[in-house]
Amino acid sequence: MIATMTTPKQKTAIETIDLSVSYNSKPALKGVSVAFPENAVTALIGPSGCGKSTLLRAMNRMNDRIPDVAISGRVLLNGHDIYDRRVNLTRLRREVGMVFQKPNPFPMSIFENVALGPRLHYGIRGCALQEVVEDALRKAALWDEVKDDLNKSGLALSGGQQQRLCIARMLAVQPRILLMDEPCSALDPISTQKIEELIAELGTRYTVIVVTHNLQQAARISHYTGFLMYGEVVEWGETAELFARPKHSETEDYIRGRFG
C-alpha cells in the first residue's frame, strides 16, 4: 500500500520509495513510500512493532548491522539512493545523525564526547575545535550546565543531560537530518520537557524525524505526523490536521487511546 500523503509545503529532505524491511523473513516494513519535509519536525507514531523504528533506522542504514535483515526499495537523500552500493556509510551518517532511546554517552569527558566527531570527520583541532564543541553544546541547550565541567565524565551527568550531550555530539558532526528514536522514553518529565523544547527549536534549522510512543509529545513538537501499523503507513499529514480530523478509523482509534 502506498500511503496517501498531503504534499508538504516544504522541500523534501529525505524520502523512501517502496521501502520494505524484513528481519529473518518476518516483514517489518511493507513498501513504505513517504517524504520528509526539510526543516520541520516529523513524528512517527504507532503501536509497538508497527515498524516506526525500523523506518527511522533505515534512513541512516543502522539496520544493516542486524543479521538476517533484508531491505528492498530506495531511500533518496539529495536525489541519491543511500542503499546504492557505492554509498559511503561514513558520509551518509555524517549527514544523517541519530539519537537513541537510551542516552549512550561514550565513557570519556564531556568535551571529548562532542569533539570526537568533528575531529575524526573534519580534522578540526585546537581553538576551532573548542568553538565547534561550544556551539554544539549551546545548540543542545547544555552549555550553561556543563561549561565549567567539560573535563568531567559524560556518564556523570543526569539522564536528561546525557541525552542532550548525545544530541550535541550528533550536532557537532554538522548533520542536516536528525533521527531520534524515542529520545525521551528513558527520561523523567522535566528532562522530557527540556528535550521537547529542544526538538521544537532544532526543527527550525534541521530536518528532524522523531519516533515517539507519546501521542501528546507528537502533537506538541511535530509539524507532520506519520501513523504506522503492521509495517504500513496508515496516515500521513500535518500534525494538527491528523490529530483533529483523522481520515482513517485506525488512526482515530489509536489517537483516541482505544488501543496501542
Next chain:
Amino acid sequence: MMDAVRSEGASRDAWEALAARRDAQRARESALLTSAFGAVGLATVLLVFALVAIIAFKGAPTLSWEFLTQPPREGMSAGGVGSMIFGSILLMLGAFVMATPLGVFGGVCLAEYGERSRLMRLMHASVAALAGTPPIVYGLFGLAIFVLKFHFGVSLVAGWGTLTLFCVPAIVLTTEAALKTVPAALIDGGLALGLSRWQTLWRIALPYALPGILTGVILSLGRAVGEATPVLFTASVYYTTAETTLGWDTLRQPVANLPYYLAEGYRQPGVVPERLIWGACLTLIMLTLLLNAGAILIRSRMRRRYL
C-alpha cells in the same frame, strides 16, 4: 492441616499455619547452606593463607637488601638471588613487549569477526585449548623451534619467544572477553556518528575494554614469571657468575631466573642452603603478588576515571 484451607472461607490463620511450616523449613535450609558454604570458603582461604604464611615465615629471615640484589657467591652456597630476579624480570619484559600486541590483536580479531566466521570460531576453540596447554609443552616447543631450528641456542631470545607463545593465548582470550563487555549501545553510538568500524573499535571499544585487557596481560605475565618449564630448556642457566650487566651479548646468553633456581636448587641439597631456597620462594611469591596488585590498581584507577 492442608484440609483447613480447602474449604472456601478458610481463615487467615489456616494459611499462616501452612506458611509457618514452610518458613521454618526455609530457615533451616538457609542456615545449613550458609554454614556449609561458609566453612568450605573459609577452609579455602585459610589454605592459601597458610601456604603464604609458611613461606613468609621460613623465607622472611633470609630477605635482605643484599639477598635481593647480590648474585650467588661461594658456589651458590651464599650470596643472594639478585641475578635470578634480574633474569626473571628481563624474561618477563621481553614477553610483555611481544605478547601484548600479538595477544591484543588476536583478541580484537576474534571479537570482531568471531561470531560470523566459521574459521574464527575454530580459532577461538584452538586458542582456548592452547591456553590450557601445560607449560612444559611450550618449553619443548621452544626448544625445538627457537633453540634448535632457529639456532638461537639456550638464550634470552629463545626464552622470550617461548614465554611469548605461552602468554599469547591467555591475552587473546581476555582481550576478546573484555571487548565483548563493551555495550552494543556504545558501538551503535559510534557508528551512528559516522565513525568507521575501526575508528569505533579504536576510539570507543578498546578504551572501554582497556582495564580488562591490561589486567589479563599482567595476570598472564604473572603466571609466566613463575613457571620454570617454558624456560627450562630454552633460556635458563643455573649457575652464573656473570655480573648483572646488559649488552647485546645478553640476548644470546642464557639467564638465571627464580623458578629455575628453585627447581635446581632444591634438587641439589647441600649445595644451596635451605634458607636461600625459602628466601627465593618468598621473593617469587612477592613478585607475582606485586604484579597482581598492580593489575588491580590499574583496573580500579582506569575504571574510576570515566565510568
